Amino acid sequence: MMEFLARLFGRVETETSRECAKNRLRLVLVQDRATLSPQVMEQLKSELIEVISRYLDIDEGDMRVELDTSDSSVALVASIPVKEVKRESAGAF
Amino acid sequence: MSGTAIVVTSGKGGVGKTTAAANIGAGLAMSGPSVALVDADIGLRNLDLVLGLENRIVYDLVNVVEGACDVQKALIRHKHIDNLSLLPAAQSRDKSAVTPDQMKALTLSLKESFDFVILDCPAGIEQGFKNAISGADRAIVVTTPEMSAVRDADRIIGMLESEQVRDPWLIVNRIRPDMVKRHDMMNVDDLIEFLKVELLGVVPDDESIIISTNRGVPAVMEERSRAGQAFRDIAARIMGNDVPIAAMLEPDDWLGRFAKWLGISRG
Ligand SMILES: Nc1ncnc2c1ncn2[C@@H]1O[C@H](COP(=O)(O)OP(=O)(O)O)[C@@H](O)[C@H]1O
Numbered sequence: 476m477m478e479f480l481a482r483l484f485g486r487v488e489t490e491t492s493r494e495c496a497k498n499r500l501r502l503v504l505v506q507d508r509a510t511l512s513p514q515v516m517e518q519l520k521s522e523l524i525e526v527i528s529r530y531l532d533i534d535e536g537d538m539r540v541e542l543d544t545s546d547s548s549v550a551l552v553a554s555i556p557v558k559e560v561k562r563e564s565a566g567a568f
Numbered sequence: 569m570s571g572t573a574i575v576v577t578s579g580k581g582g583v584g585k586t587t588a589a590a591n592i593g594a595g596l597a598m599s600g601p602s603v604a605l606v607d608a609d610i611g612l613r614n615l616d617l618v619l620g621l622e623n624r625i626v627y628d629l630v631n632v633v634e635g636a637c638d639v640q641k642a643l644i645r646h647k648h649i650d651n652l653s654l655l656p657a658a659q660s661r662d663k664s665a666v667t668p669d670q671m672k673a674l675t676l677s678l679k680e681s682f683d684f685v686i687l688d689c690p691a692g693i694e695q696g697f698k699n700a701i702s703g704a705d706r707a708i709v710v711t712t713p714e715m716s717a718v719r720d721a722d723r724i725i726g727m728l729e730s731e732q733v734r735d736p737w738l739i740v741n742r743i744r745p746d747m748v749k750r751h752d753m754m755n756v757d758d759l760i761e762f763l764k765v766e767l768l769g770v771v772p773d774d775e776s777i778i779i780s781t782n783r784g785v786p787a788v789m790e791e792r793s794r795a796g797q798a799f800r801d802i803a804a805r806i807m808g809n810d811v812p813i814a815a816m817l818e819p820d821d822w823l824g825r826f827a828k829w830l831g832i833s834r835g
């Protein structure tokens with residue numbers, strides 16, 4: 476009853492179920508769309524390896540690359556163990 | 569002749585694919601072109617029921633694909649609409665009985681003798697879906713204004729794109745104008761904003777769909793059915809006619825009908 480009165484006098488802004496659905500759906504779709512097919516993911520990985528190994532000696536076996544969608548945004552998270560910094564990379568500038 | 573093959577799909581089950589396929593097929597045929605309806609939901613055949621043709625099935629799609637019978641022999645002509653034919657699904661087999669290449673060949677051969685080939689796709693994103701879309705020139709994605717249906721539609725639209733079936737059309741089915749009006753249902757613009765595809769039509773939630781399915785007479789054949797009118801409009805749009813969409817979005821309550829009877833439109 477109080478809520479009804481409050482609404483009547485425009486005190487509280489209650490979210491309609493339509494708005495609620497839209498807000499939830501917006502987040503879900505951002506996450507759903509943030510997937511790469513396994514083939515594309517593999518390609519991305521191997522190209523990353525190619526570029527990075529020009530500068531660093533990396534451990535490909537323990538490398539992890541994934542899309543993180545735990546927040547309302549999407550991030551590419553890569554964890555790439557480095558075995559050694561190549562001598563020519565360290566000194567070059 | 570080379571007709572156009574259109575697959576009716578959705579991702580989620582129970583949103584109205586079979587209903588839409590039957591009514592679009594019948595609607596197109598009623599306005600002239602020849603139409604073959606293909607039930608690609610192997611193992612869960614239903615299109616025959618909506619069309620009232622369940623008692624006439626002798627051969628099915630799997631028989632044709634396996635070469636056991638000629639496609640012309642398996643096609644069932646509709647009782648009242650001469651230029652509408654149905655190729656029923658097999659009921660005692662499953663999706664793996666057919667490959668995408670076989671479906672593609674079948675669709676191509678039907679396109680040689682029909683103006684439109686309408687394929688009723690099974691739910692899901694696995695083999696049945698891949699089969700159904702393999703020979704399609706265009707796709708119609710059916711959704712309801714509910715979150716789970718929209719989410720699945722979004723996936724399907726992405727998959728259609730990666731399978732090279734471009735520019736899908738959207739049908740929003742089972743809209744309830746009264747709920748939209750009180751902001752308890754997402755409206756058509758909301759769905760378009762999310763899915764970013766071309767709107768082909770809006771079909772109201774309507775008892776006449778259940779009644780006409782009970783009778784085995786597609787709603788498009790019922791002059792007074794609101795959903796039937798929506799599907800007639802959709803068929804006209806597929807044929808390239810410019811038919812406005814707005815009419816379905818007014819609540820069908822007594823006040824609305826009274827206003828219509830008086831010839832006033834509510835703002
Ligand atoms: N516009 C509508 N109004 C009322 N009932 C509908 C409407 N569209 C579909 N239905 C009902 O919803 C159910 C599922 O429809 P169906 O076409 O079989 O979905 P699908 O093929 O996507 O699984 C059926 O019982 C059908 O009668």
Ligand SMILES: [Mg+2]
Pocket residue numbers: 585586587609614689690
């Ligand atoms: Mg179905």
